[in-house]
Amino acid sequence: MSPTQSPRIVVALDYAAEAPALELADRLDPARCRLKVGKELFTRLGPAFVETLQRRGFEIFLDLKFHDIPNTVAAACAAAADLGVWMVNVHTSGGPRMMEAARARLSQSSRPPLLIGVTVLTSMDASDLAALGCPGDPRERVLALARLAREAGLDGIVCSPLESAPVREALGCDFLLVTPGVRPAGASVGDQKRIMTPAEALAAGSDYLVIGRPITQAPDPLAALLEIERSLAPDAII
Numbered sequence: 469m470s471p472t473q474s475p476r477i478v479v480a481l482d483y484a485a486e487a488p489a490l491e492l493a494d495r496l497d498p499a500r501c502r503l504k505v506g507k508e509l510f511t512r513l514g515p516a517f518v519e520t521l522q523r524r525g526f527e528i529f530l531d532l533k534f535h536d537i538p539n540t541v542a543a544a545c546a547a548a549a550d551l552g553v554w555m556v557n558v559h560t561s562g563g564p565r566m567m568e569a570a571r572a573r574l575s576q577s578s579r580p581p582l583l584i585g586v587t588v589l590t591s592m593d594a595s596d597l598a599a600l601g602c603p604g605d606p607r608e609r610v611l612a613l614a615r616l617a618r619e620a621g622l623d624g625i626v627c628s629p630l631e632s633a634p635v636r637e638a639l640g641c642d643f644l645l646v647t648p649g650v651r652p653a654g655a656s657v658g659d660q661k662r663i664m665t666p667a668e669a670l671a672a673g674s675d676y677l678v679i680g681r682p683i684t685q686a687p688d689p690l691a692a693l694l695e696i697e698r699s700l701a702p703d704a705i706i
């Protein structure tokens with residue numbers, strides 16, 4: 469990897485306790501991947517754990533998927549900025565006013581994190597959307613929410629890699645596509661429904677691949693990460 473290239477893999481540190489999460493972090497190289505701290509570890513360990521990882525050199529995606537009234541979400545984003553995280557996310561279904569409030573508050577920060585909007589969760593398919601009263605193809609809904617996010621000034625969206633190419637085509641290059649729903653060939657799918665392999669996701673236009681269990685639950689997580697890196701085309705590698 470050239471030092472000028474930015475890591476494209478974000479390892480989702482979804483663990484129930486600090487010890488295994490730190491054990492994995494200590495085997496990873498901040499030059500080769502970023503880390504995502506989500507609801508489970510943040511609820512158990514709080515901001516101190518994020519700071520512990522940052523002291524080890526990692527850039528952190530704080531994945532708390534804020535979804536609340538504009539004032540509350542804006543204040544929560546400001547707290548994330550104060551924590552010095554690299555990326556933070558909000559639910560696009562919170563609406564334009566909520567996203568605009570988050571953008572406005574972060575623009576007052578001296579070091580704003582990237583502000584990313586979650587569209588349709590990768591664990592959902594058309595039948596899950598229909599159950600919510602939103603019949604239709606997840607792709608159409610992702611596109612609509614992506615447009616709203618862009619108009620509200622967000623830096624990009626979370627979507628599945630299945631939507632990366634159409635969103636790229638519709639919204640162009642300067643809009644970040646952060647994609648979970650990534651599974652190496654043969655890996656257990658778990659609760660994810662809209663998936664691609666790491667190489668397919670990058671080829672489709674994803675900027676960042678969020679990968680959890682295929683790494684964290686592998687018998688040798690570091691070996692699993694290296695295997696994923698090897699599966700990526702050399703010119704696209706992290």
Ligand SMILES: O=C(O)c1cc(=O)[nH]c(=O)n1[C@@H]1O[C@H](COP(=O)(O)O)[C@@H](O)[C@H]1O
Binds near residue numbers: 648
């Ligand atoms: O915002 C996210 O990170 C996210 C959005 C989404 O639509 N789907 C999704 O899986 N995620 C997160 O991405 C990670 C995926 O983990 P694995 O399914 O174990 O690879 C989890 O930490 C999820 O919380």
